[in-house]
Every structure is written in structure tokens, then in C-alpha cells.
Amino acid sequence: MKKLFGTCGKMIIGVAFALLLLSCLIPFVLLPLMGSYSTEELMRQLPFTFGDKFYENTKTLLEGNFLKVYLNSILVSAGSIVFSVVISVLAAYSVTKFRYKGASLITTFIIVTMMVPGQISTIGYIMEMRAMHLTNSLWPLILTWMAHPFTCFFMIQFMKSSVPTEVIESGRIDGASEPRILFSIVLPFIRPGIATTVILLFLWSWNSYTLPMLIINNNDMFTIPLYVANLISEFRFDIGGRMAALTWAVFPVIILFVIFSKSFIKGIASGSVKG
Amino acid sequence: MKKSIAKLLALVMAVSFLLCACAQPNADDQPGQESPSGSQTTLAPSDAGNPDNGEKVTIVEWSQGEKILKLKQEIIAEKFPNIDYQYVLVNNNDYLTKLQSALATGTDVPDIITVEITNRGAVFDLDILENLEAAPYNYDRNELFDAVIPALTNSRGELVSLDNQFCPSGFAYNRELTKKYFGVEEPDDVFALVKDWDSFIATGLKLKEVAGDGVYMMQGMFDLLELLVGQSTHEFIDGDTIDVTGRYREAFEMACKIRDAGVPLGNNEKNSTTWNAAYTDGSVLFFNHASWSTNSCIASNDKEQTTMGQWGFCMAPGGGWMNGGTSIGIYKDSPHKDEVWQIIQYFQGSVEGYEAIYDRIGWIPSFEAFYEGDDAPINNDFLYSNWFGGQNICKYIYDNIGVGIAPYESLSTYSTVVTECFKDTALQFLINPQMTADEGLRYMIQSIQMQEPNATVK
Numbered sequence: 158m159k160k161l162f163g164t165c166g167k168m169i170i171g172v173a174f175a176l177l178l179l180s181c182l183i184p185f186v187l188l189p190l191m192g193s194y195s196t197e198e199l200m201r202q203l204p205f206t207f208g209d210k211f212y213e214n215t216k217t218l219l220e221g222n223f224l225k226v227y228l229n230s231i232l233v234s235a236g237s238i239v240f241s242v243v244i245s246v247l248a249a250y251s252v253t254k255f256r257y258k259g260a261s262l263i264t265t266f267i268i269v270t271m272m273v274p275g276q277i278s279t280i281g282y283i284m285e286m287r288a289m290h291l292t293n294s295l296w297p298l299i300l301t302w303m304a305h306p307f308t309c310f311f312m313i314q315f316m317k318s319s320v321p322t323e324v325i326e327s328g329r330i331d332g333a334s335e336p337r338i339l340f341s342i343v344l345p346f347i348r349p350g351i352a353t354t355v356i357l358l359f360l361w362s363w364n365s366y367t368l369p370m371l372i373i374n375n376n377d378m379f380t381i382p383l384y385v386a387n388l389i390s391e392f393r394f395d396i397g398g399r400m401a402a403l404t405w406a407v408f409p410v411i412i413l414f415v416i417f418s419k420s421f422i423k424g425i426a427s428g429s430v431k432g
Numbered sequence: 433m434k435k436s437i438a439k440l441l442a443l444v445m446a447v448s449f450l451l452c453a454c455a456q457p458n459a460d461d462q463p464g465q466e467s468p469s470g471s472q473t474t475l476a477p478s479d480a481g482n483p484d485n486g487e488k489v490t491i492v493e494w495s496q497g498e499k500i501l502k503l504k505q506e507i508i509a510e511k512f513p514n515i516d517y518q519y520v521l522v523n524n525n526d527y528l529t530k531l532q533s534a535l536a537t538g539t540d541v542p543d544i545i546t547v548e549i550t551n552r553g554a555v556f557d558l559d560i561l562e563n564l565e566a567a568p569y570n571y572d573r574n575e576l577f578d579a580v581i582p583a584l585t586n587s588r589g590e591l592v593s594l595d596n597q598f599c600p601s602g603f604a605y606n607r608e609l610t611k612k613y614f615g616v617e618e619p620d621d622v623f624a625l626v627k628d629w630d631s632f633i634a635t636g637l638k639l640k641e642v643a644g645d646g647v648y649m650m651q652g653m654f655d656l657l658e659l660l661v662g663q664s665t666h667e668f669i670d671g672d673t674i675d676v677t678g679r680y681r682e683a684f685e686m687a688c689k690i691r692d693a694g695v696p697l698g699n700n701e702k703n704s705t706t707w708n709a710a711y712t713d714g715s716v717l718f719f720n721h722a723s724w725s726t727n728s729c730i731a732s733n734d735k736e737q738t739t740m741g742q743w744g745f746c747m748a749p750g751g752g753w754m755n756g757g758t759s760i761g762i763y764k765d766s767p768h769k770d771e772v773w774q775i776i777q778y779f780q781g782s783v784e785g786y787e788a789i790y791d792r793i794g795w796i797p798s799f800e801a802f803y804e805g806d807d808a809p810i811n812n813d814f815l816y817s818n819w820f821g822g823q824n825i826c827k828y829i830y831d832n833i834g835v836g837i838a839p840y841e842s843l844s845t846y847s848t849v850v851t852e853c854f855k856d857t858a859l860q861f862l863i864n865p866q867m868t869a870d871e872g873l874r875y876m877i878q879s880i881q882m883q884e885p886n887a888t889v890k
Binding site for chain 1: 533
């Protein structure tokens with residue numbers, strides 16, 4: 158009897174998880190599905206099979222400057238990731254593996270800056286970018302992620318728990334230089350943490366709307382969220398086109414997650430436990 | 433070693449690529465011109481050229497609706513070789529936030545300030561627009577229809593903006609549907625069905641009987657309320673006192689009466705997907721329609737032109753009302769106010785300038801000269817004439833609705849908040865089919881009071 162309940166319980170839990178999984182997957186299936194129909198067809202009924210208009214909808218997007226917009230988004234996300242990972246790794250290495258006055262103060266400062274809501278600092282940030290004559294470029298969208306407190310904090314926590322100080326000291330005893338220690342010894346330990354940071358930064362910078370909306374004053378420098386927002390207001394009817402645009406927008410996110418998923422999960426798990 | 437060099441090179445290339453792609457515009461480049469990579473180098477007014485040196489000056493406008501902006505760009509390039517007109521697409525929902533942010537940070541405020549009717553109170557209140565009646569512009573407000581002046585003047589009574597389009601409205605209807613359900617299709621015959629609100633209710637009930645479920649008189653309570661509120665304009669904001677009850681009660685009560693009588697109304701929120709789809713799916717008989725709606729609502733929702741030639745236009749029960757609209761003004765600190773004024777004078781003040789907009793977009797202006805004389809452009813067909821089976825709806829709108837239409841209400845600091853709260857209340861009516869007029873009023877008063885605690889809202 159107990160065994161039967163156990164089996165039934167497992168089955169119920171399995172079905173519940175399957176339903177949960179399905180509900181998470183449905184939007185990802187609906188996007189390309191709806192993007193493969195014309196708006197008129199979508200209005201008649203919600204389709205369950207793929208149509209033949211995806212190419213046509215994509216062509217409509219390309220007739221605008223979607224390709225340029227797409228490249229802008231890639232550029233912003235790639236730049237954000239490169240700068241932010243480099244800075245957060247260096248900051249974390251310095252704070253966790255060197256003993257000097259003010260190290261804990263720096264960590265506290267990073268945590269405090271995390272508490273400040275982004276909206277409050279936006280105006281100041283735009284003024285800063287203006288003073289640096291960077292407002293008519295993609296730089297403000299990249300620099301905002303460069304010294305991001307969360308990525309630094311996450312990397313500090315990760316490095317504290319995942320990189321044994323003894324290994325670094327062994328390297329020093331063996332005469333390795335500090336850059337050599339960082340690149341050859343520390344980096345392999347923190348690879349899952351870097352993967353997690355990469356994915357999170359990519360998601361944040363890729364989907365960022367408010368800052369680009371406020372700071373970008375050139376249609377050719379639009380990123381995908383801005384483009385989609387204006388696609389909605391200009392072609393309010395073109396649901397097929399909008400869905401095709403969103404399909405292309407989520408595509409890199411999915412690819413990136415597939416590539417880094419194992420490290421991502423490992424990174425999240427490791428970062429959450431103090432060793 | 434080779435591997436390390438390759439990695440280093442890849443890194444250098446990636447960084448170079450980033451630096452190149454994100455680079456600041458070259459100081460030698462002409463502002464606003466295409467860079468070799470195809471991107472426009474800058475749209476900042478402060479970077480624009482100097483007209484005294486014979487350089488092109490860049491004039492920037494933020495707006496939505498790329499079709500009209502492209503048309504303006506083409507015309508300006510041809511008509512004003514000294515001006516490089518550039519536009520930035522800004523969603524109307526973001527316009528005010530973006531403008532306020534630009535003003536606060538001192539970055540790239542556009543030379544031309546475009547304002548939707550819903551934002552006008554808030555934008556005029558920022559005090560960033562030139563008084564167009566003062567020197568050197570000396571615009572004479574008598575050139576405009578009296579009805580539009582309250583919506584173009586700030587709280588000091590200064591004329592700071594000019595209309596992009598004149599917006600008297602009536603009903604657009606699908607001739608095939610009226611013929612199918614009522615056997616009539618000509619505007620006068622269709623108007624007879626809805627000549628007053630009692631006739632509208634009777635026609636609605638007959639439609640329910642003949643067509644059954646799934647066919648509606650209008651797209652929903654939102655559109656009905658918008659119409660009724662638009663028809664009953666009168667001043668209701670006096671200093672810090674907002675008389676919501678006096679202003680909206682009559683409209684709310686009539687809307688509830690129509691709904692409770694059983695008139696079939698759709699369940700579409702304005703500008704939603706289903707609201708837009710209703711233009712082509714044969715589910716709705718009457719649509720609120722101004723001259724701008726043909727381009728923005730009918731043609732844009734019917735890409736395959738399946739309803740071309742099937743539309744008709746008639747008066748709505750209770751008369752005409754002003755429906756939406758955008759206006760433009762000159763930013764006070766623009767370095768090129770003269771050039772902006774040249775553009776505004778051409779499009780907002782000359783028959784020649786507006787004719788292209790009428791021809792290609794189907795808008796009509798709010799200055800009288802456009803309608804005077806036998807050879808007035810309003811007598812000619814325009815791009816969308818064939819959508820209405822040859823009926824010149826622009827002329828119809830002007831002759832039957834525009835002349836003598838009730839004026840807009842004066843704008844105040846509270847106008848934008850009141851409009852937003854009205855939209856929210858209309859949405860509540862849509863969500864809750866049992867909501868009474870009193871409940872609607874209470875909801876709206878509370879919403880306004882929450883956002884404007886210092887105002888007296890009654």
C-alpha cells in the first residue's frame with residue numbers, strides 16, 4: 158500500500174513538473190509559430206502547426222534596419238560581457254586573495270552600491286556620459302554594465318568559495334607571476350562562475366529597454382527592445398512581423414543558455430554556498 | 433606560443449572592432465550625414481551645422497509614425513536644401529519620460545517638440561516652447577479654427593504649438609455589413625440608423641436580433657465612452673479644482689444606458705490586437721474615425737487591402753467631437769529656431785506644404801486657407817479616397833462636422849493626469865460590465881486624487 162502511494166505520488170509530482178515545464182516552453186514555441194503566419198491568419202485562429210510566412214515576415218523586418226539593430230544588440234551585449242567579466246574577475250581576485258588595508262571596505266562599498274536602484278542613478282549616468290561626449294554612441298549601453306556591482310559581488314562570493322588560497326600560494330612558492338596565477342590557476346576554478354556571469358549579463362544587456370530608450374537618439378543605433386517597441390507603434394497591425402522579430406530576439410539567448418547551461422547551473426549552485 | 437599570439441590578436445581585433453563600432457562621430461563629418469558604415473553619425477541639435485557658413489543645419493524631431501516622418505524628410509530635402517531634417521522614432525508612451533530626461537540632463541532635446549493631445553498639458557507645463565505669436569514668428573491665431581486654439585495654448589494663453597491635423601470625427605462603417613444587416617449603405621441612409629442615441633440603441637438591438645452573437649455596433653465601451661466624453665466638452669478644471677462629476681457624469685450615464693439596454697458592444701481595449709483586427713474581420717459596424725484614422729487604423733490594419741472600397745463615413749449620434757491629434761512647437765533653446773519655423777510655416781501654415789500631406793496621408797489641417805476657393809485641395813481626391821468608394825471623407829468631415837465643432841477644453845497642469853485616469857476608468861468599464869456610472873466616477877476621482885493629492889477633485 159505504502160509502495161503504491163509512493164508510486165502514485167511520484168507520478169503526480171512527475172505530471173505536475175511536466176505541466177510546469179510545458180507552461181514554460183509554450184511561449185518559446187508560440188513565438189516562431191505565430192511568426193510563421195500573417196496577421197490576418199493569426200486573427201482567424203491561433204495556429205498549432207507552423208505556417209509558411211516566417212521568411213516573408215523576416216524579409217519585412219530586414220527591409221527596415223533590423224539587421225543593423227540586431228548587430229547593435231550583439232555589439233552591446235558582447236562589449237558588456239567582455240568588460241564586465243574582466244573587471245569583476247580582477248576585482249574579486251584582488252579583494253579575496255590579497256591582504257591589504259581597505260579590502261573589506263571595497264567589498265562593503267560594492268554591496269552598498271547594489272542597494273541603489275538603477276532608476277535613481279540614470280539621470281546622473283546620462284549626464285556623466287554627456288560630459289564624456291559619449292551620448293551619440295553605443296558606449297553608454299556597454300559602460301553601464303562594465304563595473305556592475307552584482308557581477309563583482311557574485312564573483313567575490315564565487316572566488317571565496319571555489320578557489321583554495323593554498324593552491325595560489327603553491328603557485329607563488331613555485332615562482333609563478335600574478336597574471337600567470339590568475340590565468341592558469343584561478344580561471345579554471347571559476348569557469349562556472351564566469352559562465353553564469355556571461356549568461357546573466359547577456360540577458361540583462363540584451364533585454365535592457367529604459368536606458369537605451371532614454372539615451373539613444375538615432376534610429377540606426379536602436380537595440381532590439383527599442384526596435385520592437387517602435388515596430389508596435391508604427392505597424393500596430395503586424396503581429397506576424399512582431400513575433401518574427403521576437404523570435405530572432407530570443408534566439409541568441411537560447412543558444413547561449415544551451416552552450417553554458419551546465420556551467421550556469423553549477424555556477425549558481427557553487428556561488429550560493431560558502432565553502 | 434603561437435596559440436598565445438593568436439589569442440592576443442583575437443583580443444586586439446575584438447577590442448578594435450568595439451572601438452570602431454562605438455566610435456564617436458568624426459568632427460569633420462557633416463552632421464546627420466551617412467557614415468561609410470551606413471549609420472547616421474549624430475542627431476544632436478547642438479552638433480548641427482552653422483547656416484551662416486552655408487552649412488546644412490540639422491533639425492531633429494522625435495515622433496512615432498515613420499510614414500509621415502519619411503514624407504516630411506523627402507519634402508524638406510527638396511524644398512529646403514539648407515536643412516537636414518532627421519527624425520528619431522519614439523513610442524508615444526515613452527515620449528514624455530524621454531523628453532523630461534533629456535531636459536534634466538541637457539542632452540539632445542529635439543528642435544521640434546511633437547506632442548500628442550494626451551501629453552499636451554504636461555509638455556506645455558514644462559515651459560520649453562516658443563511663443564509663436566511673439567517676434568520673430570508673429571503668427572496670427574486668427575488663421576486657425578477657433579475650436580483648436582485651447583489645445584494649442586499654454587496656461588498663460590500663449591500659442592506655443594500648431595496642429596499636425598484637424599480632428600473632427602464621426603463614424604466609419606463597413607458598407608457590406610450595413611447592407612447585409614440593414615439593407616443600406618449610403619451615408620445618409622446609414623446615418624438615419626444612428627441619427628440620435630435612441631436610434632443607435634434601437635439599431636443595436638436589431639443588429640443583435642439579425643446577426644446574433646459576434647457582431648457589434650462598436651469596438652467596445654472604451655470607444656463609446658471616448659465618443660461620449662468627446663461630445664460633451666466643457667471647462668471643468670479651475671485652478672486646483674477638478675470637477676470630474678460635472679464633466680463625466682452625463683457621458684458615463686449614457687454609456688451605461690446603452691450597455692444596459694443590451695446594445696452589442698465589443699470587448700476590445702483601445703489599440704489592442706483585437707481592436708485593430710476588428711477593422712478587417714467583419715465583427716464591428718461603426719468605428720470612431722477622424723481624418724488621420726484612415727491611414728493609421730484602416731489602411732495600416734488591412735495590409736492586403738481586402739476592405740478597400742467597402743468603407744463609408746457618416747456623422748455619429750450626438751454630433752462630432754475632436755478625436756486625438758498631434759501638434760508641434762519650437763524648442764526654446766534650439767540653436768536653429770529660424771529653420772524650425774521655416775518647416776512649421778511650410779507644413780502647418782501653407783496650402784502648398786499641407787497639400788502633400790493631404791494627398792499622401794489623408795490628414796486635414798486646422799487653418800482655414802486650405803479649404804477656401806473652388807480649387808481648394810480639399811475638393812481633390814487623396815491617396816485613400818478609393819477606400820471609401822469615392823466618398824471624399826475629408827471634405828465631408830470638414831463640411832459636416834468641422835465647421836462649428838465644439839472647441840477643445842483648455843489645457844492645465846492636470847490635463848494629462850485626468851486623461852490617463854479617464855483611460856483607466858474606461859478600461860474598468862470594459863473589464864467590469866456591471867460597473868455603474870457612479871462607481872466609474874468614484875473610481876476616476878480616487879485615481880486622480882491619488883496622483884494629484886494637492887488638487888480638489890470632486
